[in-house]
Amino acid sequence: MPSIMQAMVDEVAPKLKTGAKLLSETIRADAKEGDVGTELGAIAKANPDTIIGSYPFFDETLGPNTNIVVRSRDPEKLKLAKGAVEDMLKKVKSQMAAAAR
DSSP: OOHHHHHHHHHHGGGOOOOSOOEEEEEEOSSOHHHHHHHHHHHHHHOTTSEEEEEEEEETTTEEEEEEEEEESSHHHHHHHHHHHHHHHHHHHHHHHHHHO
């Protein structure tokens, strides 16, 4: 950051009001975004006080993959939504393994 901009930010930052921090948890899906999209939408709908996003990436070993990020200002709601995502991923992985046999 240029020094002039940094000085301006340092001057203003203490005067800014802040609210509750937005908490965030990232879960590696080990699945393609398309494999979890429908279920993830249902979880997001069931947890309206959270923000849930999926972020595809390419893993050199496993190929297409997805990170799922759950955000909330409420730690308990974050924990519940994260648990729902983790449970869903277990089911999806189990179904994928069964289909591969």
